[in-house]
Amino acid sequence: MTPSAPAPGPVYEALAGLRLVDHHCHGVVTADPSPERFASLITEGAAWPGSGISPFDTPVGVAIRRHCAPVLDLPRHASAAEYLARRAELGSREVNRRFVTAAGTDVFCVDTGYAPDDVTTSWELAATAGTADAYEVVRLESVAEAVAAQGVEPGEYATAFHTAVQDAVARRHVVAVKSVAAYRTGFDLDPGRPSDADVTAAAARWLGATGTAPRLDDPVLVRHLLWTAVDVGLPLQLHVGFGDSDIRMHRVDPTHLTDWLHLTSGTVPVLLLHCWPYQRQAAYLSAVFEQVYLDVGLTLHHVGPTRARAVLEEALEVTPFRKLLYSSDAYGVAEFYHLGSLTFRQGLADLLQSRVDTDELSLPDALRIAEWTGQENARRVYFDEP
């Protein structure tokens, strides 16, 4: 601990020991990734081979070398080459076990609908972490695309999709649905529920566009998907903001959802994921709509520990303390379970302890906020715990 580091205190201790509920994450790749594959998995960009630009020379790359290397018995700030060698030496099974265990997480809610790689199932993941429970989040676009792939008449699409979603969420351990509308159309959509005729016409265009399963990116069908989520009644997770180059960032400001949130008020909880650089806009929505919640998962490990507090400060500027949740949004590499947890704990502890130190917040309040955001807010939304 250097003189300029914040002094530890009871909030740090509480957050260090807190068991987390990770309300949105993914599996990790099962095979040992090659150096190139590992590089591509730690960036929202790509590995850019031959460019001279390494994904290790980024905030998240620096954080891996600083905070993940010691978990693999390496010195802090080990080189990328040393890191990759040691990772290969230990093997994915051991590496995954160490990082998932280090995350200190009791519950994982796993989005199983995105798996361009061979990744662990939610059950395998829970087993990796020993005692953790796993739940599933159903990605609605994947369900719709599976319906299309199986073949459906346009006039039957709406019913078939609704039935398929109901079947998907009827399985044990499903606690939420998720949409990546942000990637498909953005949020500047007509907020209203589309008519049956509109859905049929859109489905005809979409299903007729190709013989095989197309990508669901029709604005009418994306709206219909969001309204189907309302009908099904489970909490709805929405990707917001940061992601890969498939995002059109200017179209995913979540305040574009305002009219839709008015129309769907009193129905399902809506959980805004990631949110950066729109964390203030998401915070505003959570302050004025009872059903809106947010997290800054994915963001925190990408910006790293040196900026986690700054992002959390903005995310909490006007946010009710029962509205912020924890997620890692880890995908692909188990390092992100550890880094997501570490940046959240450290960033929130910095924020809360400094408020206690200046007497702007009482210690009991700080400890309550830590528990709420780390686990209890998620338990309320997904498991109806008080």
Next chain:
Amino acid sequence: MTPSAPAPGPVYEALAGLRLVDHHCHGVVTADPSPERFASLITEGAAWPGSGISPFDTPVGVAIRRHCAPVLDLPRHASAAEYLARRAELGSREVNRRFVTAAGTDVFCVDTGYAPDDVTTSWELAATAGTADAYEVVRLESVAEAVAAQGVEPGEYATAFHTAVQDAVARRHVVAVKSVAAYRTGFDLDPGRPSDADVTAAAARWLGATGTAPRLDDPVLVRHLLWTAVDVGLPLQLHVGFGDSDIRMHRVDPTHLTDWLHLTSGTVPVLLLHCWPYQRQAAYLSAVFEQVYLDVGLTLHHVGPTRARAVLEEALEVTPFRKLLYSSDAYGVAEFYHLGSLTFRQGLADLLQSRVDTDELSLPDALRIAEWTGQENARRVYFDEP
């Protein structure tokens, strides 16, 4: 004062003693609010009864328990229940007197056009604060809606509205007009002055829509309202950004006003209110348009003392120091007069003193900036004082 708190200094002392001009605020409710009503008044959302989410568990709720409780003779961080009980025990008259006095404000410019509750008049408010002066800000949408409610032919609407505004501002103590166009249409409007025929046609649609006074939200009539403000010639206050769920945040980026500001250059001062999360965009406009000013009222007490400096830092990144004004934008509960003043004084003192401490700003300059923003900039705009 804890060791980690910033050391006091002459800037803190100067700001602590500075008498403020609050260039935009509202009345407070005259009756003793019930616990539920109080809860709903301290949030831009709602009380959400039965949700388990209390408006006290927010940044502003924490600030009330920390900074307002002692004014009511309670310990810092008193519980919400204790706070409400003590508030009821003292009664609104005494509570209001204490908080308005604590605000250290010499001049209140009161928007009297928004009063869903029974609130104090500007005169009562001034009396509450003892020696303070009160001035009035005329809300233009309320004037337009009153014109409609009294009955007017579409072809006479423009003249009737202009006359009504002129009558309203001719009263003593009126120093400005205000528009809530942000709530009605947003700022992505055609910037030009609408033709007489366009106004008549829009008025016909609007007045014909309902037998009783409708809400002014027609884009042509909102544009006409803004141009009428230019014709009348008083400083124009514009709600920008943060507010309740009636805002479509993506439509109230104030830089949408750029073309209109070009067209109206050389006419009336334009004062951008609240601004969060667009404080940087507002700052930019204030840097490049002579007539543009801004404040971060409402924002400061909602984010609380721990974030007031951060918001002010962004609001001042490129802003001429004669362009930032103070407002509380207090409405409903007198706590917000106190918190608005406290967060402004503390946030600005932190900002200025740290610049003096690192020798980036001279002490005389810091003291000048404090006086300008706390009162003199408002005196220049509204009272033609140098």
Next chain:
Amino acid sequence: MTPSAPAPGPVYEALAGLRLVDHHCHGVVTADPSPERFASLITEGAAWPGSGISPFDTPVGVAIRRHCAPVLDLPRHASAAEYLARRAELGSREVNRRFVTAAGTDVFCVDTGYAPDDVTTSWELAATAGTADAYEVVRLESVAEAVAAQGVEPGEYATAFHTAVQDAVARRHVVAVKSVAAYRTGFDLDPGRPSDADVTAAAARWLGATGTAPRLDDPVLVRHLLWTAVDVGLPLQLHVGFGDSDIRMHRVDPTHLTDWLHLTSGTVPVLLLHCWPYQRQAAYLSAVFEQVYLDVGLTLHHVGPTRARAVLEEALEVTPFRKLLYSSDAYGVAEFYHLGSLTFRQGLADLLQSRVDTDELSLPDALRIAEWTGQENARRVYFDEP
């Protein structure tokens, strides 16, 4: 050094001694500016004579009085009047020599296409700084407008413009082209390459609009200009964000370029200049598109040393460390060479040293990032150095 200032360290020392590559700047006025002219040159607004609002009473004005006054042998925080008197006494030649030398810059890449004033050429500038090298950046809108001014048939415009750009970049020392599309149309353009017929039709409208050289602001021709840049093959600098009142800020969010960046992937490097208040959006693009780079030039001296670190922190939240470049974007007054350099060095040193102090970054990594951003990233992009 006061107690609250960050303790110096090896990163400060390294950055203080680093020779910079200034990848985007302009000439400075050759004549001694009058006080009014100097005032207008230090703001993106205007001098606003008679308003009582001085461009010295701004963050950049305070920075000039604090950091430039000593270079002219004045005490820190000298008054504006003293500053202007001393500046006139020394004369522009000596003033320019002192400030350009103080910038510690080895290479200047000069945009020579904007010169409403009589300004130094890039060669004169290099001579002013003694040993520095100068390169040229060709402003494409100026080339297009020169083509129009010389007279061209609409059907020949595309070829004439392409030829003129090729001639311009074939000159010695030209290393990049630049577009100010941000000022002309914003970035919410159709991303596709316009057809020949579309260009001819647009050129006919544009060239027919006036007998003399018009301003290129036709959306089709601006798109055509950007695609011509791709064809020519040099790095493309794009003005983004902050600038004078001619910007429509809401239209220059660089993420509007996403589709165009997909279409032009694998062609030319794209360098986003200034970026504020969209530094996070620019950072995102640099993280997901191999060809995208950014700087926060212009921004840093306008926000001043007290906010330079904050802006850099946001600009680097997700940015690969090989993607951030240094520029001053100095125009008109030589003070901005000095302030651009000083705010960059100080802001980046604060950022990096604090990460080293908290052991979040190794010292060798910090020193590497300083060299990359201060000069090597620019050398890679413009001079193909590794």
